[in-house]
Amino acid sequence: MPSLLRITAVAVLAAAMLYVPWWLLFVLAAVLYVPARRWAAGGVCESRARLDGKTVIITGANTGIGKVTARDMAERGARVILACRSLEKAEEAAKEIRSQTGNKNVAVHKLDLASLTSVRQFAKVINDAEPRLDVLINNAGVMGCPRWETEDGFEMQLGVNHLGHFLLTNLLLDKLKQSAPSRVVTVSSLVHAFPSGMDFDDINYEKDYSPNKAYDRSKLANVLFSRELAKRLKGTGVTSNCLHPGVIMGSELMRFQREQWQKKFGELVAAALSKLVGGVFSVFGKTVEQGAQTSICLAVAEELEKTTGLYFSDCVPKETSAAGKDDEAAARLWGVSERMVGLKSAT
Structure with missing residues (x-):
């Protein structure tokens, strides 16, 4: 609907x-x-494909749909690498996944997407130690936070949701190509359709900041990145697709929303809104298990092995917004992102 x-x-x-x-x-x-x-x-991944001998990396896999996706990959026999900011939480999740699936090949590595140094260190560990990489799932995200900055001075939502994953994916491309056929799966959102386009004149939100608008544009950036990546990887055997997981009940992404409501409307109204939204989500939202289905489908479905450059929801392709199909903006965002993360000089 x-x-x-x-x-x-x-x-x-x-x-x-x-x-x-x-x-x-x-x-x-x-x-x-x-x-x-x-x-x-919504849709359910019906594929029973095994992933024995394959390696899957999932960012933000210690909680939410990332954790469910990691558990599913482990159940299919994959070597699963949980790439997380908190090693303690990641180790707890890995221990639980090993226990639930019987798959002991579940590893944990530190990855802080708000630090380009951390991204580079993580990529070096993977490139040096892992013989292959079959699936990269760019899942981690932050939503609705105040105007915080990453270690490198980027607005937090753009930095974590887009730039960190942009750099990570580029640094792991050689490994993905060597392991082809392989896949890059990027978790976006239906809110990518809210902005009319990227604001390249103020991409770092130094003039005007709205937590929700910044999040929406970071999700549009995910769609444009995934689309441009698919073009650049044509003929390599590496596919790139993105998805909307659904509105997730109890998602940690909502943890800043009540703070926004408190500042705007006061504690009483914020509490009422939280209960109202929670009630609506309990009926119209998805559980984390349901929300993970499209990520899982894009990672494993045999019929999607050669599918690339598309946007999915409920395990089927869906139309993006007009802004999400803007190839000129996608190419421009790629170039801007390269300069911001240091893959190309700013000259």
């Missing part, structure tokens, strides 16, 4: 709560809950 229809449905429900007796709302909720949850669950 298009996002506009979802918003309309939620608005109708909210209006109904004002005029319909509470007992009738309770009955309607009880009757509609199960079909609503089934609808919200």
Whole structure:
């Protein structure tokens, strides 16, 4: 269902709560809950492909859909590398995955996407120690934070969601090419459709900063990056696709949203909004298991081995926004990103 229809449905429900007796709302909720949850669950990866002998790297794999994806890869027999900022949390997740799957080949390496030095160190470890890399899943992200900066002075959401993954992917390309057929999977979002385009005049948000707008543009950057990468990798056996995982219940990405509401509306309204959104998400949102399905599908589905340059949702290709199809902007973003991360001189 298009996002506009979802918003309309939620608005109708909210209006109904004002005029319909509470007992009738309770009955309607009880009757509609199960079909609503089934609808919200979305697509499921039906592939039973094994990944024995293959290596998969997942960023941000210690929690959420990244952790579920890592567990699925381990169940399929892959060597799974959890690339995470917190080694302690990553080790806990790896221990749990090993126990649940019986796959002991689950490794942990430190990767802080807010530090280009950390990205380069991680890539060196992988390139030196790993004989192959079959799937790279760019999953980690930050959402709605204040205007923080990365170690290198980039706006945090652009830096982590796009630039860190941009550099990481480029530094691992030779390994991916050597292991072809291989895949790059980038987690974006439907909010990539909200901006009319990238703001190249203020890409680092030094003039005007909105947490939500910055997040939306970082997700548009994911789509443009994935699209341009697919073009550049044509004929190499390495594919590049991106995806919208769905609106995830209990996602850690939402941890800054309540702080924004508190600043704008005060504690009382923020608490009410949090409960309202939580209630809507509990019906129309996805569990982390459901949200991971499209990432898993793009990583393993045999029929997608040669599919590249597309945007997926619920395990099937979907149209991006007009801004997401802007090849000129994609090429320009690539060049700007190269200079920002130091892959090419700024001259």
